[in-house]
Amino acid sequence: MKPHIILRYPFIDDSCFGAGCYATYMKYDELKRAEELANSYPGVDVSAKSPQPRVTESAENEWNQILAMKDTWLAFLIISAVALVIVLLLVIFLRNQIQIAVALIKEASK
Numbered sequence: 001m002k003p004h005i006i007l008r009y010p011f012i013d014d015s016c017f018g019a020g021c022y023a024t025y026m027k028y029d030e031l032k033r034a035e036e037l038a039n040s041y042p043g044v045d046v047s048a049k050s051p052q053p054r055v056t057e058s059a060e061n062e063w064n065q066i067l068a069m070k071d072t073w074l075a076f077l078i079i080s081a082v083a084l085v086i087v088l089l090l091v092i093f094l095r096n097q098i099q100i101a102v103a104l105i106k107e108a109s110k
Helices: 003-008 011-040 059-067 072-106
Strands: none
Touching: 011 072, 059 072
8 A cells, every 4th residue: 555545535434433332322322221221120131132131052143143242342342442543643743753764755856
């Protein structure tokens, strides 16, 4: 990848991580609200919104049960937020350094 692509379009990576943060937060919030609803109304069945994890034989069912837990989405949210912050800091602090290096190379090639 050429450096000028990174310098011109840093928002592409940032928007992907930002969208990931938003999507994981929305899923986490949905599962958290479903759990709060289940706790506040013990007689109401909200298992369709927030299935409880059970031990199964199928790997697909296990994966679906893992994705149905709110803690999984909280972990995804934390990971994507940390990645977003790292990319933002790299773009902010290294952009000037890359521009200086490109300017030096252009000057040296004259």
